[in-house]
Structure formats: structure tokens, C-alpha cells
Amino acid sequence: MEISAIKCKKCGDIIFSRARHDFHSCSCESIYIDGGFDYCRMAGAPTNIESCKIQLDITKEELFDDWNNGNDKYGLIKDTVLVGWKGTNVFES
Numbered sequence: 001m002e003i004s005a006i007k008c009k010k011c012g013d014i015i016f017s018r019a020r021h022d023f024h025s026c027s028c029e030s031i032y033i034d035g036g037f038d039y040c041r042m043a044g045a046p047t048n049i050e051s052c053k054i055q056l057d058i059t060k061e062e063l064f065d066d067w068n069n070g071n072d073k074y075g076l077i078k079d080t081v082l083v084g085w086k087g088t089n090v091f092e093s
């Protein structure tokens, strides 16, 4: 599925919100994202934010469970290398 994400221009992390109440930041805490798939809310200096779309072979339910169970395998991608995930591609628009 395609996911709307944002990239931090300072640290290079790509972050996305996995569920409505999944609010988290990038590594350097310059930008934040929230809202899951219902609405996308971002915070931080607009100059640090770059919107992108990523393609993940995963369902909304799996992402929700990842957040809900505190596994935190997804939601933060470092230097466009997916953390804790394999065999998928990251596409920046």
C-alpha cells in the first residue's frame, strides 16, 4: 500500500503515522507526524519537512498492531533504508 510520509531534511529520517493516535517524531525531533490514515497532521518547521510517498508491502491492520502493541518496527525509516522490514522499496516523490 502507498503511505503518505514526511522526510526530515535535517536528519534524513522518513516518518509516517501508523494509526490515528500514533504521534511521533524523527530522530532529531525536528518534525512530527500524527493522524494515521484518517487525516495527516504534521508539525515542525516547514523548511525541514519534505513530503513523500512510500510503498510498503503491509496492511493498515499490521501497522495499527505494530503501534498498538508497542513493537515499533515501522513508522520510522532511517536514511531511506527500512528498519525492521525487508523486500520492499521506498519511493520518494
Ligand SMILES: [Zn+2]
Binding pocket: 008, 009, 010, 011, 012, 013, 026, 027, 028, 029, 030, 031
Ligand atoms: Zn530529523
